Amino acid sequence: MNNPLAVLEEAVGELHAAWRGVSGDDLRAVKDLERSRLIAVNTALSVVSRIADSLHADLAAEIARESRPELGPDGLSKQQGFRNPTALIAATKGSSTGDAVRLVRVGEATAPRTTLTGEALPPRHPHVADALKTGRIGMPAASVIITMLDRVALRADQAACQRAEETLVGQAVGLSLDQLAKLIARAEAHLDPDGLEPRERDARAERSLHIFERDGMIHLNAKLDAETGAPVKIAIEALVTADFRAALEAQKTTNDPDADRRSVPQRQADVLALMARHVLDCTHDHLPLGGATLVVRMSLDDLSSGAGYATIDGINRPVTVATARRMAAGGGVIPCVLGERGEILDWGRRKRLFSKAQRLALVERDGGCAMCGLPPGMTRAHHLSWWQRDHGGTDLSNGVLLCESCHHRIHDNGWEIRIDDASTRSRVWFIPPPHVDPDRAPRLGGRARFDYATAA
Structure with missing residues (x-):
């Protein structure tokens, strides 16, 4: 089915079918939906939303084309009283200018093209276009995939970028945008490993920690690159997790309804203070984090050649092998070097707890x-x-x-x-x-x- 309106009509039909029979088909009666139908309606509504976004992207690209600068005052957006097409789209859609810019970019990247001689060409990103128009992925996912591929296009192999597009579209289905960001970061490191080092250099140059006092409160505002921030993140997460577990065990024992109800941000603040007090009082070189381990992993080939990239548990963006080597040389970090096959560990029933x-x-x-x-x-x-x-x-x-x-x-x-x-x-x-x-x-x-x- 190539007609986008027909695809949308079919999706709307499935939405009606999922909602049918509830309070006389009153689409506002969400509270009357059974759990199974809630899931069905949510799924159908999500497909409708994604296809509608696809159509809006197509329209946004065409509005931008009809508003191109060379048309001057005859451009569509200026005729409508807007300074540019993104301002028109943002105002009519009720979104931010940034969202309108992304909508136009996705529309332009997924629209069919023609040569100067009138020859038809496929979209610049055909796999994204197909997944978007059939409702398999949404506009935000399409935008981050396209943005990354365009960013590495001049440095990465074209065939590799095409394979990456197909792979990312396939794996994006069913992932949240935050989860997809992990995949995007690793794909970019694979396509453009030489780009990691300058990004790391720039990030390290921007690292900062500002501490100031205001209204009786100490304020901390930090920006940390992966190498600097990974140990901080892992340590705080481990101690907060242990704190939660201890509170749960205490509540089971005392059955106190007024037990510890600190929020996660409050616990993180308390843990940071605990770590600082420990450093001030302790003569040891490292903190006893009760099993919290920072693992940096890379392949044997990458370690030997110095090319490629490494990953850090708990950190989404890959790092260079050089960064991984520096981290592994320090304390509290376990380097994990992987060959072609994973090592098998089998303790059988000799121990109840995992080693x-x-x-x-x-x-x-x-x-x-x-x-x-x-x-x-x-x-x-x-x-x-x-x-x-x-x-x-x-x-x-x-x-x-x-x-x-x-x-x-x-x-x-x-x-x-x-x-x-x-x-x-x-x-x-x-x-x-x-x-x-x-x-x-x-x-x-x-x-x-x-x-x-x-x-x-």
């Missing part, structure tokens, strides 16, 4: 919470088959990293977890219960969900 080496292997495979992506310091290693009741082994094929929330979600709502094998390169799959997905289609989890791999 530190096994936890590091699980971090290597899962990247943090295998279901929601929270950093490793906010997770625990859990047995798929219970160690005591089901005699499950304490090994990689029976272990998974989950945060507390996802752990309860798995057990309380009937989800299943399957792991391909006992390798750090194996994939973790989450099988939804029938009330979530009647087909129970497996959903990819773990690090593999965000790792960038070019299409074959």
Whole structure:
């Protein structure tokens, strides 16, 4: 179906079908929807919204073309009383100028083209165009993919960029914009590894920490590059997580309804003060963070050649191998060098708890919470088959990293977890219960969900 209005009409029809039968088809009666229908309506409405955004992008590009500077006062936007097309679009859409600019850029990048001789050409980004017009991805996702590809276009191989576009579009389906940002960062590092070093240099030059007192409060405002900020982020997250766990255990014991109710920002502030007091009072060289580990990983080929890139747990943007080497030379950092195949660790039933080496292997495979992506310091290693009741082994094929929330979600709502094998390169799959997905289609989890791999 190539007619965009027909695609939109079909999506609207599916939305009506999902909502039909509720309070005389009153589209305002959301409170009357059953849970299963809530999900169906949300899914259908999301598709309608994405397709509508696609149509709006097409219109925005055409408005921009009809408002091009060479038309002068005869340009469409000036005729309508606006200084440029983005001002017209922002005013009529009720959005910011930045949103209007992105809408125009996406429309121009996904619109069919013609040569000076009138020959028809495909869109500049055909894979994004197809996914956008069929409602598989939305305008924000299309914008960040296009922006990154355009940014590296002059330095990266054209064929590699085309493969990257196809890969990113395929993996973007079902990801939030924040999750997609992880994938975009790694794809850019793959396409333009030489661009990492100058970006790191610029970021390091911009690092800063401002401390001032006002109205009886000490204010801190920090901007930290990845090398400087990663240890800070990992340490604070680990201590805040331990603080939450201690508070939960205390509440179970005392059953006090007025137990510790500090917010996450308040706990982070308290943890920062704790770390500072420890540094002032302690003669040791490092802080006892109770198992919090900062892992920097890279491939053996990249380590040997010095090219490519490395990744840091809890940090989205990749870093250069040189940065990884510097970090690994310092204290409190574990370098993880990967070959072509992941090492298999198997403790069987000799130990109930996962060893530190096994936890590091699980971090290597899962990247943090295998279901929601929270950093490793906010997770625990859990047995798929219970160690005591089901005699499950304490090994990689029976272990998974989950945060507390996802752990309860798995057990309380009937989800299943399957792991391909006992390798750090194996994939973790989450099988939804029938009330979530009647087909129970497996959903990819773990690090593999965000790792960038070019299409074959």
